[in-house]
Amino acid sequence: MTKLVSIEPATGATLWEGQDGDADAVVATAREAWPQWAALPLTKRIESVRRYANRIRSNSDELAELIARETGKPVWEARTEVEAVIKKVDISVNAYAERTSQRKLSGQPGMRTALRHKPHGVLAVLGPYNFPAHLPNGHIVPALIAGNTIIFKPSEKTPAVGQFLIDAFSAVGIPDGVVNILHGGPETGKKLTNNDDIDGVLFTGSAQTGVALNRQFASRPDKILALEMGGNNPIVVWDTDDIHSAAVLVVQSAFLSAGQRCSAASRLIVKDELYDRVVKEVKRISDRLIIDEPFSTPAPFMGPVIDNDAADGLTESFLALMSAGGRPIKHMARPVSDRPFLTPGIIDVTSLEERPDIELFGPILQVVRVADLDMAIAEANNTRYGLSAALIGGSATEYDQFWSQSRAGIVNWNKMTVGASSEAPFGGIGLSGNHRPSAYYAADYCAYPVVSMEAEQTRASIGVGLKDEDIVNAAEVDDPAQ
DSSP: OOEEEEEOTTTOOEEEEEEOOOHHHHHHHHHHHHHHHHHSOHHHHHHHHHHHHHHHHHTHHHHHHHHHHHHOOOHHHHHHHHHHHHHHHHHHHHHHHHHSOOEEEOOOTTOEEEEEEEEOSEEEEEOOSSSTTHHHHHHHHHHHHHTOEEEEEOOTTOHHHHHHHHHHHHHTTOOTTTEEEOOOOHHHHHHHHHOTTOOEEEEESOHHHHHHHHHHTTTOTTSEEEEEOOOOEEEEEOSOSOHHHHHHHHHHHHHGGGGOSTTOEEEEEEEGGGHHHHHHHHHHHHHHOOBOOTTOSSOOSBOOOSOHHHHHHHHHHHHHHHHTTOEEEEOOOOSSTTSOOOOOEEEEOTTOSSOOOSOOOSSEEEEEEESSHHHHHHHHTOSSOOSEEEEESOOHHHHHHHHHHOOSSEEEESSOSSOOOTTSEEOOSGGGBSSOOEETTHHHHHEEEEEEEEOSSOOOOOOSSOOOHHHHHHHHHHOTTO
C-alpha cells in the first residue's frame, strides 16, 4: 500500500499521514450495506443526516481550523465553508421533497398513477481540494437522503478533511458501510470508477478528468454520471459610474480563495472608454490585498495556492502569456520562495491572436478591451467552458441581451461570478459540466423516477379488433381440432 502525506501549504508542516485504500473491498462493503439503507423510511434517513449536521455544528471550530490548515485558505473563509456544510442538510431535505417526492398523477377512473423515486445504489463521490468539505458534502448528503450508499474518495491533497467528514457520519450512528472513505491518488480513483459494482460517479474537479470519465462511461448509459468541472469565466465591466464597486467585484471574483474556485473570473472584459479607470482601480485594490497564513493577524484576504507544483505552474503560465505578447499590469510574484504563496497577476491579453482557453486555477486575471457590447459578449463566449459569467454595469436592456446570449449556467448582473447560492442549481455547459447541475438540483441525479399505474382489482377488456364470438364458436364446431 502507498503511504499518503498531507502537507500544510502555508507552513510546510505534515498534517496527516495514512495509506491508500482497497477500492474493490470498499465497494463490496457499500454494496452489502445498500439494501438495508435503501429500505429505511425516508424519515429515518433524514433523521440520520440531521444528526450529522448537528455533529458538524458542535465541532465547527475544529473543522474550520482543519480546512484552513490543509488548504491554506484564511480561517474566516474556512468558517463559511463549514456553515455551508451544515446548511446543506436542510437544503437537501427541501430539494428532495420538491424535486423527487412521491406524487399522485391524474389517471383513469378506478386507477391511480403514482410517481416515486428510487436510489441508484452505490455511488462514488470524487471530491476536489479547493472546497474539501462543502463540495463533496453537496453530493453525499442528497445521495444519502435518496437511499444510496457512498464511497467518498477525497482529493489526495486534502485527505484529513475528508476523513473528518466520514468520522462525523460514523459518530452519529449511520450504519457501517453506508458512508465509506477511500484514500488514494489518481490510480486509486481509476480503480474505483472501473469497478463494475458501482452505479454511478458524482465528480467535482478538472475538465481533463471529467472528460476522461465521460469517455470511460460512454458505453454505460446504465450508470449515472454527474460532472461538475471547471471554468474560464468572464466578468464584463460596462457603463457604470461606480468604478470602485466594479473593481471590488472584479477583485473578489478573480482572487477569492487565491483564484482556486471553478467559478472564479479568469477574464476581465472591459469597455474601451472605461479601460484606464477600471484597470487602475483593480490594480490599486489588488496591491492592497493581504496574502498570508490562514491564522495570521490582520486577517488575510487570501492564502497560498494548494502546493508548490500548482504555484510553479501558475507562474509559468503567467510568463507564457507574457512571452505570447501579453502586457503585464501587475506581475505575479512568489513572496516566500519555498511556499506556494502568490501575489495576484493581472495581464492584458487584448493583442494576443490566440488566447489560451484553459482553466488557470489560481490568481491570474487576463484583461481584454472591447469596443461594443456585441464584441464583449462574443469575447465572453470565446471559450469551450460555460460555468459562470457576470455583467457589471450596463442597463436592464443590455443585461437582458447579455443574459440571453451568454453560454453559461450562471449569469449574474452587478454581482461576483463566485458565491452561488446552495438553494439554487449550480452547474455549467461545455467543458464545465454534463447538464447535471448540483447544489439544489443534486436531488435530480441521486434518484431516478418510477411511474406506476395501479388498480386494486384486476379488470380488463378488449373493445376493438376482436372477431364476433358467435363466429369463433361456430368455427370450433366445424373444426374440432381447433
